[in-house]
Amino acid sequence: MSISRVRRPWRFAAVALIAGTVLLSSGCGHGDKSPSWQGGGDSSAAAGGGTGSGNDAASPSPSPTLSTVAVVSPAADATNVVAAIEVKYTSEDPENTSVAVTDAGGNEVKGTLDKDSKVWRPDKALAYGTKYTVTVNGTASEGKGGSTTSTFTTMAKPSKIIRVTSFLGDGQVVGVGMPLIIKFSRAIPASYRDDVERRMTVTATPSQEGSWGWISPTEVHYRPKVFWKANSKVFTDVRLAGVPLGNGYYGKSDLTVDTKIGRSFVMTVSNKTKQMTVKQDGKVIKTIPVSLGKKSTPSSSGTMVVMEKARHTVFDTTDTDPVNGYKTPIDFAQRITWSGQFIHAAPWSEGKQGHVNVSHGCVNVSEAMGAWLFSRTMMGDPITVSGTEEKLKQGNGWTDFNVSYSAWKKLSYL
Template identity: 70%
Template sequence: MEMDGIRSAERAGPTARNGRSRWRLTLAAMLTGTLLLTAACSGDKDDPSWQGGGDGAAGASSAPSAEPTLSTVAVTSPAQDAKSVELWSEVKFDSEDPDNTEVKVTNAKGDEVEGTLDKDQNLWRPSESLAWGTKYTVTVTTPAADGKNNSATSSFTTMKQPSNLVRVTSFLGDGQTVGVGMPLIMKFGRAIPEKYRAEVERRMVVTATPAQEGTWRWISSTEVHFRPQAYWKANSKVFTDVKLKGVELGDGWYGRSDLTVDLKIGREMILTVSNKTKKMTVKQDGKVIKTIPVSLGKPSTPSSSGTMVIMEKAAHTVFDTTDEDPVNGYKTPIDWAQRITYSGQFIHAAPWSEGVQGKRNVSHGCVNVSEALGQWLFQRTMMGDVISVTGTEDKLKNGNGWTDWNMSYAEYKKGSYL
């Protein structure tokens, strides 16, 4: 027997040499595997071990420290360098950490634009309309694990001021005090197509203090009213914020400007007129403060039964109907006049009918009172006070004045497009 396997293989022929080659390959593979295994198991304590291998000194197992994950952010809308962006456009963004994300919008001068951030929907909304034809820069920032901030910036330019602009107006003024039946009234300089009315309503926000439910109702294509479910609570504050600047209003027309109205609601005064008793009951804050004899419209010109609102007041005026009726018309000086319908019905002093007030109807449709009581009432009422007439031959037609209270709230709401 030879001393080792190598010599034995050398004595053999080609077949033995082929076997020897295979034997050497096998041995090399075994040695290599042993080295790899040794390296894997022993390792160096200064190098991370594979698969969580232990420390060379103690052999304890510990997981490697994870690399900090950075929260990425991006502005998704308006698109980078977008042009002709509408003035009320929202800024949309992506963030892996929305709770800690901040959004800043600045104009070309670097002034920050006020807005509100909705972190649930990843939206920033401007508090006021943006300016026409102006470049804005959006910066979205979120904290990173290394103490620095990750941020993304984007710019866009708003639309140029168009030539077709629609004006919205209200005759009500800031600080004005009105009665509990006063509807909020907005008028447009051009008819608003039906498909745009819901968006118009969304952008006319009414805030009452204390809070009160209410709704808008379109009276026509150019006029919309708002009333609460019940009469305004006495001494309330009502703020209307109309945000229509740059908002599309149909056929290439846009809102011209924004508008705010800050009103006060006065004490509650309700006038109730009964044709049966020929008397007006005046209630202030729920208490009867006066009962006034009246004369209503005669059968040929009856007063309207329904709920109306005092629309305007004139201490002294002239009723002139000669243009409408040259033959039977009249021109008469009137004191303490308070309009309640568009068709010409008023509460007013009528000294010529004082002898029959509380007994018979002789007017042309107005609510006649005495000169003294007409003045007394005039000095206590205000625009927006409520007058309800019952028992006459004619029913008040909706739209003949501010007839917002001449229907139920459920019926009124049907005039809204929301």
């Protein structure tokens, strides 16, 4: 699929955190007590090593040529500048060039300086309707230097905004198959999605490779290359306040979420053996007989995760199928697809479990094993079913791990 991307001057690249240091040039002596000064002194004495009369005044050397530093954007005295702006500048000696941005009160704005790209970026969106001053200093080093200032004013607070929310909250503990889910209150145009991804960072401890993938124009997920490492800490940082998001809309605010990954609890189900194998932290702790969906209502083969749990509920399909529908009380239900497949206790099929498939697509276990599983699982615990007549449809649940990592990365706009 070919996506046309609109290049905008405020596009954000990866941030390099570089501490600006100031280097002062120093003159080095030649060890000669009678130096020859350019444009002054007794030239014959200098050439022949004789001594001067002392009456010739030495003139100072001319000032070194200073490098040119300039603010490229925002333009000088620009108005209506987006709050998520980045400052671009030029310098012949970027390593020894510093950039400071101050508000009308002279308070310096916190930001990071990318000297390789010659870009300064604020740590968060600037205030709306505020005048700022940019000062670029090319400190004298090896004969180069210079200084310039420029001002700009940010736009008024926009009326068209897009809210950004996280499905997970701070401190929430989830399973190793749980994706990070970010939702938008309005569709993000395809040409803006790469910019959105650049403004969303995920930091896992310990470090783990991962990628964003767009599920829809209003929803984007993040998953690691393989299941999360057990007991990881995951920090999500979304910086979209003041960022243009298309059609005159702007991000309303920034968002941060601290998430904890729990122990590794992985369930695998084989239709061939009619058994579920449960591993915790890599070790088999239980083998459970199951009954899957009969041929007319097969269970889906693929990798799913536990999305919600209900100790007691009622399955009611009479509204969609008045003739063959049913209404049945269920214990220890754990949803794994949006279409209605669950892991749950089914005392009526205990004689069939481990031998024959009789369910409507769910993973049936005994009442005792249903209670045992229910007491140990958490949202995001993965379950992989294999060998059934039907493949899991992508998007029928949180199916992020149902595809290869290479296929998942194709859902990113970077």
